[in-house]
Amino acid sequence: KMLPRIVKLAVTDVRFPTSLEQHGSDAMHTDPDYSAAYVVIDTDCGLKGFGLTFTLGKGTEIVVCAVEALARLVVGKSLQEIVSDFGGFYRLLTSESQLRWLGPEKGVIHLASAAVLNAVWDLWARAEGKPLWKLLVDMDPKQIVSCIDFRYITDALTEEEALDILLKAREGRKQREDQMLREGYPAYTTSCAWLGYSDELLTQLCADALGNGWTKFKVKVGADLEDDRRRCRLIREMIGPSNTLMMDANQRWDVAEAIRWVSSLADFKPLWIEEPTCPDDILGHAAISKALAPLGIGVASGEQCHNRVMFKQFLQASALFVQIDSCRLGSVNENLAVLLMAHKFQVPVCPHAGGVGLCELVQHLILFDYICVSGSLANRMCEYVDHLHEHFASPVVIRNGHYIAPEDIGYSCEMLESSVQSHRYPEGDVWKANTSKPEVKMDTF
Numbered sequence: 118k119m120l121p122r123i124v125k126l127a128v129t130d131v132r133f134p135t136s137l138e139q140h141g142s143d144a145m146h147t148d149p150d151y152s153a154a155y156v157v158i159d160t161d162c163g164l165k166g167f168g169l170t171f172t173l174g175k176g177t178e179i180v181v182c183a184v185e186a187l188a189r190l191v192v193g194k195s196l197q198e199i200v201s202d203f204g205g206f207y208r209l210l211t212s213e214s215q216l217r218w219l220g221p222e223k224g225v226i227h228l229a230s231a232a233v234l235n236a237v238w239d240l241w242a243r244a245e246g247k248p249l250w251k252l253l254v255d256m257d258p259k260q261i262v263s264c265i266d267f268r269y270i271t272d273a274l275t276e277e278e279a280l281d282i283l284l285k286a287r288e289g290r291k292q293r294e295d296q297m298l299r300e301g302y303p304a305y306t307t308s309c310a311w312l313g314y315s316d317e318l319l320t321q322l323c324a325d326a327l328g329n330g331w332t333k334f335k336v337k338v339g340a341d342l343e344d345d346r347r348r349c350r351l352i353r354e355m356i357g358p359s360n361t362l363m364m365d366a367n368q369r370w371d372v373a374e375a376i377r378w379v380s381s382l383a384d385f386k387p388l389w390i391e392e393p394t395c396p397d398d399i400l401g402h403a404a405i406s407k408a409l410a411p412l413g414i415g416v417a418s419g420e421q422c423h424n425r426v427m428f429k430q431f432l433q434a435s436a437l438f439v440q441i442d443s444c445r446l447g448s449v450n451e452n453l454a455v456l457l458m459a460h461k462f463q464v465p466v467c468p469h470a471g472g473v474g475l476c477e478l479v480q481h482l483i484l485f486d487y488i489c490v491s492g493s494l495a496n497r498m499c500e501y502v503d504h505l506h507e508h509f510a511s512p513v514v515i516r517n518g519h520y521i522a523p524e525d526i527g528y529s530c531e532m533l534e535s536s537v538q539s540h541r542y543p544e545g546d547v548w549k550a551n552t553s554k555p556e557v558k559m560d561t562f
């Protein structure tokens with residue numbers, strides 16, 4: 118086994134011009150350029166770790182800056198030093214006494230922590246010669262627990278309870294792992310119905326997806342009710358009554374407006390409405406959930422839920438579909454806390470993956486959740502978006518609407534060097550060639 122020491126951390130601003138074709142568009146993010154602050158860790162024995170956090174284009178340079186500010190907490194440490202008290206290392210990074218003023222544990226600085234920690238987890242999995250999900254599955258439950266910072270959540274989940282959940286779930290673990298290796302983890306697709314897509318494109322992509330075995334679909338809503346009704350009717354008619362439909366408003370409405378709007382989409386039978394209102398409005402989500410429950414519509418949220426404390430309160434306030442995010446939360450460490458809390462509250466985890474690299478990352482977490490925590494697939498599925506996988510060294514494999522368990526070692530977010538070079542912002546070829554989006558100078562305002 119290699120016990121490398123980290124000697125360098127480099128971070129790059131990588132952007133993809135997805136907004137040109139409206140990939141990823143929704144009621145609030147009308148021109149997203151899927152982007153990442155991409156981290157590469159070098160060690161003294163040649164082994165590398167790769168990590169990223171997801172952003173939408175403008176402002177990625179700010180996340181890059183925040184990663185640079187965190188770098189000195191990582192460089193010089195041995196992997197052994199970090200993983201022997203990973204919870205402590207998580208706290209060192211997220212509670213540094215000056216940098217924490219920028220968060221704490223939220224916003225740009227937390228996205229940066231995620232990028233750095235994702236790279237450390239990738240390095241660990243590579244050092245152990247395993248895909249990350251398998252590293253977690255094989256880990257002693259006590260060590261899993263030691264990776265989590267329990268500060269602020271012990272009123273909802275103690276270390277002892279977490280350990281107890283993991284120990285109870287050991288029964289049947291081997292069968293579930295075999296099942297995942299055979300069948301993969303169920304997924305749904307968001308790629309047919311981004312808000313900026315025409316009806317023709319939606320129809321064509323939906324037909325293709327049905328042909329490829331997809332049974333669960335998500336449609337973007339929230340900008341215009343009549344458009345929503347037309348698009349939802351179209352997609353429901355295409356997929357039929359027995360396939361699953363979800364709706365995503367990306368925070369567009371006030372609470373009462375959300376209840377009214379979604380009630381008038383109820384005939385299209387959505388399983389959930391996602392992010393109906395401000396992602397920080399825990400009680401607002403609870404009110405919406407209560408109002409929509411008689412219509413059989415659930416509420417989902419999480420892609421912009423800053424941290425484990427927010428998730429704790431969401432869970433305490435009402436049931437919801439928990440949409441963990443591999444780059445919004447503080448990497449695997451904080452995601453483990455949320456998976457365990459979700460299990461305690463008996464709600465399904467359905468990870469968010471709409472972004473570059475998020476499918477690659479989150480598949481590992483949800484495999485671990487099924488094998489070692491929840492042991493259930495009821496109402497559970499992992500999001501899939503069909504964009505930009507060709508830029509990764511170990512792209513996700515989807516078969517028949519399922520994520521196939523990754524076999525390559527690491528956390529699957531190493532990008533091809535050629536892709537990084539051509540998409541670096543602003544000097545990469547893609548951006549030099551892309552003159553359709555002139556930069557607005559600050560002095561214009």
Ligand SMILES: C[C@H](O)[C@@H](O)CC(=O)C(=O)O
Pocket residue numbers: 140141142143146149307365367420469470471472500
């Ligand atoms: C801007 C992103 O594409 C966002 O719309 C993704 C999202 O909400 C989802 O995948 O869910």
Ligand SMILES: [Mg+2]
Pocket residue numbers: 365367391392420469471
């Ligand atoms: Mg969403």
